Amino acid sequence: MARNAEKAMTALARFRQARLEEGKVKERRPFLAAECSELPKAEKWRRQIIGEISKKVAQIQNAGLGEFRIRDLNDDINKLLREKGHWEYRIRELGGPDYARIGPKMLDHEGKEIPGNGGYKYFGAAKDLPGVRELFEKEPLPPLRNTRAELMKDIDADYYGYRDEDDGILEALEQEYEKKVLAEAVGKWKMEGQPH
Numbered sequence: 001m002a003r004n005a006e007k008a009m010t011a012l013a014r015f016r017q018a019r020l021e022e023g024k025v026k027e028r029r030p031f032l033a034a035e036c037s038e039l040p041k042a043e044k045w046r047r048q049i050i051g052e053i054s055k056k057v058a059q060i061q062n063a064g065l066g067e068f069r070i071r072d073l074n075d076d077i078n079k080l081l082r083e084k085g086h087w088e089y090r091i092r093e094l095g096g097p098d099y100a101r102i103g104p105k106m107l108d109h110e111g112k113e114i115p116g117n118g119g120y121k122y123f124g125a126a127k128d129l130p131g132v133r134e135l136f137e138k139e140p141l142p143p144l145r146n147t148r149a150e151l152m153k154d155i156d157a158d159y160y161g162y163r164d165e166d167d168g169i170l171e172a173l174e175q176e177y178e179k180k181v182l183a184e185a186v187g188k189w190k191m192e193g194q195p196h
Contacts, residue, residue: 033083033090042094046087053080060124067129074126081121 029045036042059065060073088099122132157163164170 033086039094039096042091049080049084053077057123063125070125074123077123078120
């Protein structure tokens with residue numbers, strides 16, 4: 001017995017499907033969001049873009065795709081994100097909700113905001129590509145040096161010792177030391193002998 005996917009690919013099934021779709025015209029998403037003037041259609045196109053982003057984010061998780069395919073997928077995702085932003089702006093212009101403000105932030109599987117510089121973001125295996133990893137490694141900050149103004153801020157009369165005598169402690173210590181030094185000098189003078 002053939003699988004459903006194989007049955008759908010037979011010539012008869014494709015012919016029948018073409019006959020059913022003959023009357024229908026498949027609507028394409030407008031190139032510019034400004035060309036859409038109906039709120040329900042604008043929301044439909046936004047949802048379609050979100051679906052495309054989801055598919056591509058799921059694909060980019062596979063690190064075995066190769067560097068060029070991963071870069072292309074990452075570029076496509078960023079292009080779709082930019083386009084989604086245009087549709088959200090158009091929806092707001094048409095009187096719909098402000099998705100940019102109420103929508104969730106883009107987070108990775110660890111709950112951290114998706115890294116990127118400016119508007120460009122990296123998803124899945126693209127974070128591990130050569131050259132990209134270096135973008136996110138933060139350089140250690142150089143040790144902060146105090147400016148001359150910060151160094152001079154704490155220097156006042158106390159620093160130079162101008163007010164040391166004001167508390168009365170130093171004077172008592174100096175008098176004690178002065179007596180001791182004077183007694184030593186007198187003792188030394190007596191030992192050496194008095195001048196004749």
